[in-house]
Amino acid sequence: MRFTFPTNKTVSLIIFLLYICILTLPAQAADIQVKTAVDRQEVFVGESFTMQIRVEGAESPAEPDISHLTDFTVRTLGGQSNSSTMVSNTNGDWQKITRHGYIFNYSITPEKSGELTIPSIHIVIDGISYPTRPITIFSREPEETSEFKLRMSLSQDTCYVGEPIILTTTWYVGKDVKNFEFNLPVLTDPRFDVFPAETEVAVNNPNAIEVPVGGDTVTATKGKRKLDGEEFLTVTFQHHLIPKQQGSFSLPQTTVACQALTGYRQSRSNRPFGGRGNDLFEDFFSSGRQAVYQTFVTPSNQPALTVLALPDKNKPASFSGLVGSYTIQAEAIPTQVNIGDPITLIITMEGSSLKHTALPDLSHFLPPESFKLPDERADGEIVEGKKVYTQTIRVKNNNVTEIPPLNLAYFDTGDKKYKTAQTAPIPLQVTATRIITALDAEGTDAIETKKKKIQEVIEGINHNYEGIESEAANQNQKSPAFLWLALLLPPGLFFMGYTLSFLHHKRNSNGAKRKNRKAYAALKKDLASSPQSGEHIHKVLQNYLAAKIDQTAGTITFADVKAKITQNQKKTTLLNELKQIMEECETLRYAGGEAKPADTGRLQDTLIALTSKLEEKIW
Secondary structure, three states, rough: OOOOOOHHHHHHHHHHHHHHHHHHHHHHOOOEEEEEEEEOOEEOOOOOOOEEEEHHHEOOOOOOOOOOOOOOOEEEEEEEOEEEEEEEEEEEEEEEEEOOEEEEEEEEOOOOOEEEEEEEOOOEOOEEEEEEOEEEEEEOOOOOOOOOEEEEEEEEOEEEOOOOOEEEEEEEEEEEEEEEEEEEEHHHHOOOOEEEOOOOOOOOOOEEEEEEEOEEEEEEEEEEEEEEOOOEEEEEEEEEEEEEEOOOEEEEOHHHHHHEEEEEOOOOOOOOOOOOOOOOOOOHHOOOEEEEEEEEEEEEOOOOOEEEEOOOOOOOOOOHHHHHHOEEEEEEEEOOEEEEOEEEEEEEEEEHHHHOOOOOHHHHHOOOEEOOOOOOOOOOEEEOOOOEEEEEEEEOOOOOOOOOOOOOEEEOOOOOOEEEEEEOOEEEEEEOOOOOOOOOOOHHHHHHHHHHHHHHHHHHHHHHHHHHHHHHHHHHHOOOHHHHHHHHHHHHHHHHHHHHHHHHHHHHHHHHHHHHHHHHHHHHHHHHHHOOOOHHHHHHHHHHHHHHHHHOOOOHHHHHHHOOOOOHHHHEEEEEOOOOHHHHHHHHHHHHHHHOHHHHHHHHHHHHHHHHHHHHOOO
16 A cells, blocks of 8 residues: 655645634634623622623523522523624725624522622533623621511411411501512422412502512502501502421511612702703702612511421321312203203302312212213312302213212311312203214214224125135136136226225315305304394304314314314414303303393304404414
8 A cells, every 4th residue: 555645735735724723713712702790799688689691792692501599589581682783984995893792681689698609600602601700799688777667477377288378568668769679588488389369459549559579569558557656658468378398487588678768969950951860850840959869678577487287187088288268169051951062060169278279170070971071171260259160061871960069178277177068969951862972972982883883894895805706716717707807806896986985085075175165154144144042143153163173063162173273372362262252152052032132242243253363363
């Protein structure tokens, strides 16, 4: 084997290219810079400040990992592009200069006092990690003053695991303030489940205000109250507090940061609108004085709470963790039905913590051989202090005489024992006048029967085919014509059957498409030409949906329609509207002649408007 050494010119070219690559890589890396910036470095514990991570030289960096900022509560405020383009002219030479950049924004709240460090944060750009420099923050303990006080109180100091109690927060204000915000560490404390209490404060109540709490807002009330012999303006709001584990706890300290008016200073200019304050008219109306505000951070007390474990003795198997006092009721509409007709089951719960109640698993109470249940559980809606669930069920056979009682197990803190609330049985009258489809029957027995019939047909075809083949074999011994017949007849029969099946399918498909195209026009025509009634509107809607999803009218449910449509965010609203109008049609259908003309007229207009939107955005 002979080797050929490169010439001096080739070696020089290779060295030159390597040199260019080596110089280019550091230059590209040097073009990207990342740094952390804060709006101030001296804060109080519980006082939020703004942190930015600024990227220069790139416009699409990956979201950084900030989970290692353990001394702070970090809330992401989003990011935005910081790119810019400008045009310059140097000696008649026009140049377009583009600078790429991006900014990540955060709200940072120190959780303890002392010298704290925001550690280095790594920004990944095109697979390369760029670290920021650490920043030191000085955090001071908040102090209560004579002008500002903050108090937390619990509705009781002893409770059970899972028992909801009320946490009340009251801020006592003795000065004019602005830009205040509460920091409640208990909201993220893993030992508790905390959520705002439902308030009865009316929207038009002048004492109702929205206050910022932990990046969200809650409804509070303004008032006046004395504390330690002094009168204050007060801001009060409440949360439900549900302990998740037993033990003795002191709630973490809440703080409120605000800017308070501490005095005035002479403005640099007495001309109208010439001041530097936040208010454009401040200098003009304050005769040259400018308001001076100072930041105050007020700490709260730390209430103690003892949490007891729930007893294991006599705990029901269906117990889901509800603690307090609860009731449950149920009603069904209608109660006189045919097999397979939809029944609207309305379940109403009242109790200590409605937010944490859930619809009982109906399959535990309604036997599958008697009732068809939807796959999805209904979401409850809190209405006037009650939680209401609406679920559609269907009866499978005419031997059903009632909807059995539904049970709700809970631990009664008053009697300190487990109890079960129960609905009353609901009598039903079921008529066997409808054939249940395979879908209605959950696809079990009906599908098995259909499979059996198909198998019988296949076996019959095989049997006939084998007979033809055998006879052809016998005739083959007598004449060659029978041999050709035996060879050509099976494929001929196959192609003839396939052609007939194709033509039949095409004709049905074209018919379904024609019905689909004409469904909306037919709906408007049927609604305009006939006397309106709940029964008629229900029938028109069923015919429209049947044409759209190619299914038999009269048996269509919302689940049938939903299954035919690919879900996305834009369609969800229209589907919810369709679900509501289908339920209303069902209600008017069973109302019969008792439905008021105003109800049917409104429903007719709503139906036309909705189907118009469905035609435009879904079908």
